[in-house]
Amino acid sequence: MAKILGGITTSHIPAVGNAIANGLQEDPYWKPFFDAYPPIHEWLAKVKPDVVINIYNDHGLGFFLDQMPTFAIGAAHEYKNEDEGWGLKPLPPFPGDAKMSWHIIEGMVKQEFDITSCQELAVDHGFTVPMQLFWPGLGDNPDMPRAIPISANTVQHPIPTLKRALDFGKALRKSIESYPDDVKVVVLGTGGLSHQLDGERAGFINKEFDLMCMEKIVSDPEALTKISRHELVRQAGAQGTEFLMWMMMRGALGDNVKLLNQNYHIPISNTGAGTMLLECV
Amino acid sequence: MSLEEFDHHTPIPGTTIFNGEMAMKGYALNKMCYSFNAAEARAEYLQDPAAYYAKFELTDTQIQACENKNVLELIAAGGNIYYLAKFAGIFMLSVQDVGAQQTGMTTEEFKEKLLRAGD
Numbered sequence A: 001m002a003k004i005l006g007g008i009t010t011s012h013i014p015a016v017g018n019a020i021a022n023g024l025q026e027d028p029y030w031k032p033f034f035d036a037y038p039p040i041h042e043w044l045a046k047v048k049p050d051v052v053i054n055i056y057n058d059h060g061l062g063f064f065l066d067q068m069p070t071f072a073i074g075a076a077h078e079y080k081n082e083d084e085g086w087g088l089k090p091l092p093p094f095p096g097d098a099k100m101s102w103h104i105i106e107g108m109v110k111q112e113f114d115i116t117s118c119q120e121l122a123v124d125h126g127f128t129v130p131m132q133l134f135w136p137g138l139g140d141n142p143d144m145p146r147a148i149p150i151s152a153n154t155v156q157h158p159i160p161t162l163k164r165a166l167d168f169g170k171a172l173r174k175s176i177e178s179y180p181d182d183v184k185v186v187v188l189g190t191g192g193l194s195h196q197l198d199g200e201r202a203g204f205i206n207k208e209f210d211l212m213c214m215e216k217i218v219s220d221p222e223a224l225t226k227i228s229r230h231e232l233v234r235q236a237g238a239q240g241t242e243f244l245m246w247m248m249m250r251g252a253l254g255d256n257v258k259l260l261n262q263n264y265h266i267p268i269s270n271t272g273a274g275t276m277l278l279e280c281v
Numbered sequence B: 001m002s003l004e005e006f007d008h009h010t011p012i013p014g015t016t017i018f019n020g021e022m023a024m025k026g027y028a029l030n031k032m033c034y035s036f037n038a039a040e041a042r043a044e045y046l047q048d049p050a051a052y053y054a055k056f057e058l059t060d061t062q063i064q065a066c067e068n069k070n071v072l073e074l075i076a077a078g079g080n081i082y083y084l085a086k087f088a089g090i091f092m093l094s095v096q097d098v099g100a101q102q103t104g105m106t107t108e109e110f111k112e113k114l115l116r117a118g119d
Helices: A014-021 A038-047 A098-110 A125-134 A162-177 A207-219 A229-236 A240-251 B020-025 B027-035 B039-047 B049-055 B060-068 B071-076 B081-090 B095-103 B107-116
Strands: A003-010 A051-056 A071-074 A116-118 A146-152 A184-190 A257-268 A271-280
Touching: A003 A038, A003 A125, A003 A162, A003 A240, A003 A257, A014 A125, A038 A125, A038 A184, A038 A257, A038 A271, A051 A125, A051 A240, A071 A098, A098 A116, A098 A146, A098 A162, A125 A146, A125 A184, A146 A162, A146 A240, A162 A184, A162 A240, A184 A240, A207 A229, A207 A240, A207 A257, A207 A271, A229 A240, A257 B107, B020 B027, B027 B049, B027 B060, B027 B081, B039 B049, B039 B081, B049 B060, B060 B071, B071 B081, B071 B095, B081 B095, B095 B107
Parallel strands: A003 A184, A051 A146, A051 A184, A071 A116
Antiparallel strands: A003 A271, A071 A146, A257 A271
């Protein structure tokens, strides 16, 4: 049977992809951010997941406003990135696990999450940057697991509630754990933390709120479901709503988790960057 | 669930909630910006912006906001920042440049503001 080993959160800022491409890990601006990742690499090298469920939010590559799924699950044999408007180069394709995708899709709909299935899905920086952070070298890295992307809408309101995001994760856990094959799974919650790119409030970062979220998500994620979506925008910034991905990931980890590593750094680009490694117990 | 959950109109200063109303208002503009994912589309735009606006049936207000490269005007015209980022990409503007323009700062001042958020 499939087993969930743990979850990892990270910001997925496009600038991080540029920093990796330019080898800036030791640069004074970047070092406090990249220093969070070697302990996660060590953990991944130890537990060696077969599959990564990469929960991210598309930013206008895979989906447009013509058809905007609230929750979409990849069901492809492989996933490719594409240019997002500023000349991004193609990365090697990310191998998928279509058989497991369809098992998860069956499981989610059975639990009354009426998701969108995607046999083709262009994956953007929300998906690729975390893959680059956790499995440096990507296709050249023999430990890179097969990937299943899950995207939630944070582009256009109404976005899901925090409770719905957490419940999605709980249903995802059941869907994964009912998979008959012996695969080891890690779940990524990517994006956030607080940031706002648009409007006169651009540049808004809320350290106090971010740190509260990082504390509560470990021990009491249910408390975070009391935050309304409007309040989330107010406290985390217009794009800080990406915290929903963290809630989805957390729901998939079960009641009790052990915090193995965390880091918080301001600023990376316009964002409060949070990284957490949570192991299922 | 509290009623506040349904109140989309409690203003958050300096923030536009991109909801259905804005998504309808900005559809043509955002659709044009979405096309800029492709390098060929960006080149076609630069060759003849007016023809490109016409192709996507932008409103006069949206065209003027594009010509002004004014992010606050683009947002008011229904632009969504994730798609506008692709428009900004044509002109090699970073998110700090975009933030600086919206807050009336220089890019260096805006970067300094971000650094201070960590204090």
